[in-house]
Amino acid sequence: QVQLVESGGGLVQAGGSLRLSCAASGRTFSSYSMGWFRQAPGKEREFVACINSINRRTYYADSVKGRFTISRDNAENTVYLQMNNLKPEDTAIYYCAADNNGLASTREALYDYWGQGTQVTVSS
Numbered sequence: 001q002v003q004l005v006e007s008g009g010g011l012v013q014a015g016g017s018l019r020l021s022c023a024a025s026g027r028t029f030s031s032y033s034m035g036w037f038r039q040a041p042g043k044e045r046e047f048v049a050c051i052n053s054i055n056r057r058t059y060y061a062d063s064v065k066g067r068f069t070i071s072r073d074n075a076e077n078t079v080y081l082q083m084n085n086l087k088p089e090d091t092a093i094y095y096c097a098a099d100n101n102g103l104a105s106t107r108e109a110l111y112d113y114w115g116q117g118t119q120v121t122v123s124s
Helices: none
Strands: 004-007 010-013 018-024 033-039 046-051 058-060 068-073 078-083 092-099 118-123
Touching (some): 018 033, 033 078, 046 068, 046 078
Antiparallel strands (some): 004 018, 046 058, 068 078
16 A cells, blocks of 8 residues: 655746655555646646656656656655646646556556645646
């Protein structure tokens, strides 16, 4: 069982930056691939970024490529999402998720554990 707790959300002006953190419990964090997803009001949850457990290869949604960076610190059992040049359309609840097969996936259904989410609001 893995418990995930996100933090770092908040209100920021367009063009600003935020760094989200997701702290995981458990001793096998390094074997999980980790992902970030987001859900905007009135929309379905969508993939943002993921990082695998084997070689830390990363994948990004086209909408955030070049602005967001996912990283992980296995010693701290934490995954991060650095978000730069934020836009109003990035406003959403951001969720981190863990996939125990270790292979990073953009598919929400493959993730086994989810955090409660953290709100990110970008004002224009």
